[in-house]
Amino acid sequence: MRVTWGEPNVKWCEATMCAWVNEPANAWSNLAYLAVALWCAWRWRVTGSRAMARFAWTTLLVGAFSFAFHATNNFATQLLDFVGMYVLVFLLVSLNLHRAGWLPRERVGAVHAGLTVGCTLLVPMMRLAQVPYQLVVLGAVLVIVGTELHLSRRADPRESYRDFWLAVGLMAAAAACSVADVTRVWCDPDNHWLQGHAAWHGLSALALLFTARHHAALEAGGLRPAPPRT
Template sequence: MRPDVHLTPGCPWYGLSELRLPNVDWCEAQRCAWVVEPANAWSNLAYVGVAVVLAVLARDVSSRQLRFFAPAALLVGVASGIYHASYTFVLQVFDFLAMYVFCFLLLTVNLRRMDVMAGRDWWRRFLQLVGAATALTVALDFLEIPIQGIVFLLIVAIVASEARLARGGEGAGPSLGYFVLSIGLLATASVFSLLDVTRTWCQPDHPFLQGHAIWHVLSSLALLAAFLHYRQFDTRLARGEP
């Protein structure tokens, strides 16, 4: 639900908040400060930590697409952190752009594995998809249509494409342990986020125990598990890239 309470004049982010507020009101109480939602903002350091781990792991892969996992995870952390620090729609769009970067990174890997997308085209197609989804986000928000549905549909598309590949598209079939772990972490994270936004579990003034903050931590681990799944295709992905 879109919040009714605006930041008051004199608050650091007041000007941007007056342009448009984000379309969701998390449980954490908003503060008149440079970091409006501290727990929801600082919990994004989990993505930064995962990005560092991914950068180390990426030293052993050849595919440029797989190497992009680390900067993509870093972008998610920075964008989400700034969004929750500001509590503004303008920077919520930046947050969604970052989520699209990671979602389309996974989806284009699967499209390449399905031979639907050529390795030489993935970067251009990837940027086009991220740009289109971001533009759609702005349009849907002004129509008061929940923009979180776009991310949900992308996750469904990733799972569906992986399921199709697992049914026999790649020889004996890939190992799915890390992919299942990734989806499990994401599902658990979603439960905490839902409990938060519905006020089922809500302590507005708690300094760190917020459901949406837990979403950040668990979903960052889901990104790491996703990389551990996709790196088994490194040789094939690298072969098709320029």
């Protein structure tokens, strides 16, 4: 597959093995997303929360596609990995735009799909231009955090942002581990149990759990556009 589709645009520290799963630590650590997806599915079953339903399937998608990429390491499955991430981050972007009153509810689905498909089609062009397509995910995350900060200033005093800030802290720690991996600050190629990027998977999965709790709490209180400040 690597000969057919080409190499991904990044090589993580873990040495590539000649095996069906050629980066064991980076691949199997995606089970953390499966655990979070199952927890969200359970909470959906118990509470009927639509937010938990959304996080159940999107987190499962992220974990499955990321596993496929790290098991095979080629551009085709890396693109699949980015599809999973785009589905998740652009769902949150679309929901936050609606919560801010900038996007009608009936257009949330269309904007989510449009951003996901459009940015997926953008990846091969960025690859040709040698522009890191990881920047798209970073930009989306900054939009999510920025819109949440904007919304927090308008929030009802009864609304707690504790879970959101826990998620931000965990994502920051996850990003630090991943950067340490790719820059080889934290690097033992022959350690197939724990890698910096594997730590990213575990910590970012926990961040998604707290993000799901945050959105479920907002839904329980009535997920509605924030009133304008006067």
